[in-house]
Amino acid sequence: MPDKPLRTAFKDFLEQNTLSVDELARLQAIQTSEERQNADTKRSAILKYSFFAASIAVLIISFVFVNQNQTTQQIHQRIASEVLTNHFSIKTLDIETSSINELKRYFTRLDFAPYLSSPLESKEYQLLGGRYCTLQGLIASQLRLRSANGDTLTYYQAHYKKEQFGSLPDISKGEQPKTIIQSGIEISIWIENSVVSVLAQNAYANHKPAI
């Protein structure tokens, strides 16, 4: 055998080793089956990830919804507590009158003219007068009314701002007022024509006594 340069000689020597046809076929079969398995694994991984992502999305949405709902509940509770304090502390009225028109003329510092909202129109109340107050930090009117059975009601109105009052039922859309009972007082909250109305009255005034 003739002498060869070292690199060529090693190359020729090492390249004598080749796989048999059977060995090659086996290795190619392994690749095909592994690739198919890998594709299946990837597909199932995508499905798993999609399911996982969907679950996370549902959790986030639920969390946001619950959180938002809790926040709205908290705002309603704060309004009720504020109104309850105002209802029990009988302060001197700024104006004493039974005329709604006179009250409208008096409350010039409001962004709207106070009025008796539709849930109150159907009932017979005697108007006693009114005074300025605040509701959730916004200037508001407090009207004092007397019902047929002699109970005193307080009725509040302020310009509706969602940041201050949260989501409230809009009676102009057919929704029912939100009602909270605290310390025997029924507090109804609703909005109408961008005005938030809160009515505080004896919770058991319309119910017949048990005895």
Add this chain to the structure above:
Amino acid sequence: MIFDRTSLNKLFRYCMALCDQRDDAYDLLQDSVERYLTQTNQTPKNSQAFIRRIARNRFYDQQRRKKIVHFDVLDEMDIDASHEQDLESILIDELTLNYIWKTLSTAEKEVVFLWAVDGLSASQIADELDIPRATVLSRLRRMRIKVEQHANHNSGDQYNA
């Protein structure tokens, strides 16, 4: 298919360089291909180099399990690049080459394989094996010394005869 007939044969030769035994080389190759396919999520830039790394790691793992320890001669750090070029000028016959190959350590065989079959330079081999370039040159130099010693021994035998 990632590895075609040519790639598989090339890998098989590499495994032969590590194992020496045909059956062991085939087992190592099959194991490496399976590991490559199951472990690799993304195709590496150099799939040949990547699977060679798998094969090398598997080979040394198996050796460790069999409690076979490969001793390597300490590297000579002051080898200059001219040794790499000098190798090109050496001529060798097949019998000598067969003999020399058997005397090389696994680490030396691996370097010789990459140098001769893949045509890599000492720097490229160092990059692939993640070892200093001086180590590669040192291994090539030891192979050269063995070739020269064998040649001298044989010429002495001829003279004596």
